[in-house]
Amino acid sequence: xxxxxxxxxxxxxxxxxxxxxxxxxxxxxxxxxxxxxxxxxxxxxxxxxxxxxxxxxxxxxxxxxxxxxxxxxxxxxxxxxxxxxxxxxxxxxxxxxxxxxxxxxxxxxxx
Amino acid sequence: xxxxxxxxxxxxxxxxxxxxxxxxxxxxxxxxxxxxxxxxxxxxxxxxxxxxxxxxxxxxxxxxxxxxxxxxxxxxxxxxxxxxxxxxxxxxxxxxxxxxxxxxxxxxxxxxxxx
Numbered sequence: 766x767x768x769x770x771x772x773x774x775x776x777x778x779x780x781x782x783x784x785x786x787x788x789x790x791x792x793x794x795x796x797x798x799x800x801x802x803x804x805x806x807x808x809x810x811x812x813x814x815x816x817x818x819x820x821x822x823x824x825x826x827x828x829x830x831x832x833x834x835x836x837x838x839x840x841x842x843x844x845x846x847x848x849x850x851x852x853x854x855x856x857x858x859x860x861x862x863x864x865x866x867x868x869x870x871x872x873x874x875x876x
Numbered sequence: 877x878x879x880x881x882x883x884x885x886x887x888x889x890x891x892x893x894x895x896x897x898x899x900x901x902x903x904x905x906x907x908x909x910x911x912x913x914x915x916x917x918x919x920x921x922x923x924x925x926x927x928x929x930x931x932x933x934x935x936x937x938x939x940x941x942x943x944x945x946x947x948x949x950x951x952x953x954x955x956x957x958x959x960x961x962x963x964x965x966x967x968x969x970x971x972x973x974x975x976x977x978x979x980x981x982x983x984x985x986x987x988x989x990x991x
Contacts (some may be wrong), residue, residue: 795976807880807966807982808919815977852918856976861932863909864980866918 792859899967
């Protein structure tokens with residue numbers, strides 16, 4: 766079976782740092798993707814991890830531990846425009862190499 | 877602007893109507909997807925086409941019928957829908973089953989309302 770978990774909602778203050786966690790149990794693993802989705806819009810790709818460790822892209826970083834089935838997305842210097850849903854998705858070879866999405870975390874950034 | 881184009885952006889239809897959603901990509905991707913997304917929920921996979929062949933059909937009701945005329949186009953034909961089918965329908969594409977490190981690219985979606 767496949768199960769991906771994320772916190773439902775988070776709130777943070779402008780300028781702060783926030784960490785959004787994702788835990789997964791899938792039949793296989795060919796990488797974990799993070800997407801950002803603003804309300805009513807399409808998801809947009811943020812980051813990809815397939816090996817353990819930290820990937821950094823500007824204000825956004827993503828970490829992966831395959832042995833723990835765990836990833837996080839770190840957002841620094843939060844801006845109001847970062848208020849959105851953040852989805853983690855695992856590419857699962859046991860699911861035809863398709864993407865299994867987590868429930869998403871709704872982040873609200875307050876002034 | 878997204879590289880996956882969906883039309884129409886909004887659609888209102890009655891339960892007896894027949895309509896089609898369209899999706900187009902010109903990135904040379906060989907896998908295309910239809911997702912249904914309800915408010916505050918993640919996208920739910922409906923159909924996957926890989927190299928123009930239907931590879932996954934997630935037990936979707938027959939009132940939804942996908943079609944892939946060629947590698948750039950994906951349609952979703954709708955007939956006799958129910959009010960609970962009202963949702964955002966997202967199309968996505970990716971390079972293919974053997975290219976693991978490339979993400980899906982999503983279109984802006986069609987907001988569907990069933991009266």
